[in-house]
Amino acid sequence: MRVKICGITQPHQGKTIASLGATALGFICVPSSPRYVNSEQIKAVIEQLPQQTDKIGVFANSSKEEIAQTVAETGLTGVQLHGDEFLDFCQQLRDYLPNIEIIKALRIKTADDFDRAKTYTEYVDTLLLDAYHPEQLGGTGKTLNWDMLQQFNPDCPWFLAGGLTPQNVLEALNKVKPNGIDLSSGVETAPGDKDLDKVSQLFEKLRK
């Protein structure tokens, strides 16, 4: 099970979270987010991380040139597209950055969104299903309807995101079988400030 902890802003927190068991750390490259970090800040965290930890930059409607520049400046190993990126953009980015994991995030509002998600599977490496919010793109703390997800079985790996916490993660995983989970606000004291005790509790739960 991949475990991505997203919205990392501080080097010592990133290093500790990786040592606690996170397989991936996420860095918000969306300027409107309270968790936004620039390339210098991302690089300062990545320099502290083990080589095997995945380093995922989260973008929303950035150009492929902007994404490529951030990847080159920081050492990101993957990019998560959290905006309205269509199939052709994903294909172009994959051609532009052939050695980088491309994750497409979809904010699930109705069951129709599951069919839309499946159209991406041949253009990206991984899907990420997140909760829909009318104003916020992500990091909302809102959960998806996990019962609606029980039949979701795409042709590529996928992350479950949205409102996961140490307290509800096992309930979610009893209902759906993603390849990975993604958490942000559920392991925070404030946006961008991770609660290391909550992260530790998460991995204690996952080891049960």
Ligand SMILES: O=C(O)c1ccccc1NCC(=O)[C@H](O)[C@H](O)COP(=O)(O)O
């Ligand atoms: O986290 C943000 O502030 C954010 C802002 C804009 C686009 C995406 C964002 N987060 C993306 C993530 O992958 C979050 O981990 C995901 O939305 C789950 O967040 P949460 O519900 O708080 O666990």
